Amino acid sequence: MPDLSHPPTHPLDAMSAAPDHHTVLFENDRVRVLDTRLGPGERTPVHAHEWPAAIYVLSWSDFVRCDADDKVLVDSRATGNAPPEIGTAAWLQPLDPHYVSNVGDKTLHIIAVEVKHDGTAT
Secondary structure, three states: OOOOOOOOOOOOEHHHHOOOOEEEEEEOOOEEEEEEEEOOOOEOOOEEEOOOEEEEEEEOOOEEEEEOOOOEEEEHHHOOOOOOOOOOEEEEOOEEEEEEEEOOOOOEEEEEEEEOOOOOOO
């Protein structure tokens, strides 16, 4: 049984607000590993990620991330950057309430390792 001594506190946590697109692969008091998938044309419900995360791209598709008021926060097509290659890793800060729309023709599939602990030694 996972050690959940640091459970999520945000009322729109991804696992409660958008469980159809997030699966917990592993969780303990320090990290939560999420498998995130969003098919072409799909949109997540509004949800949040209260912890920073290292992400790993398994498959890529263009997406638009909007806040809860429909303001576009990120449109991957408009960044001017080439799409990340499969196997790319990146760091994300916590994300306030948002939703993601897959506007591409492939599944967006990312593994996120959310870091729960405050950095102090135990």
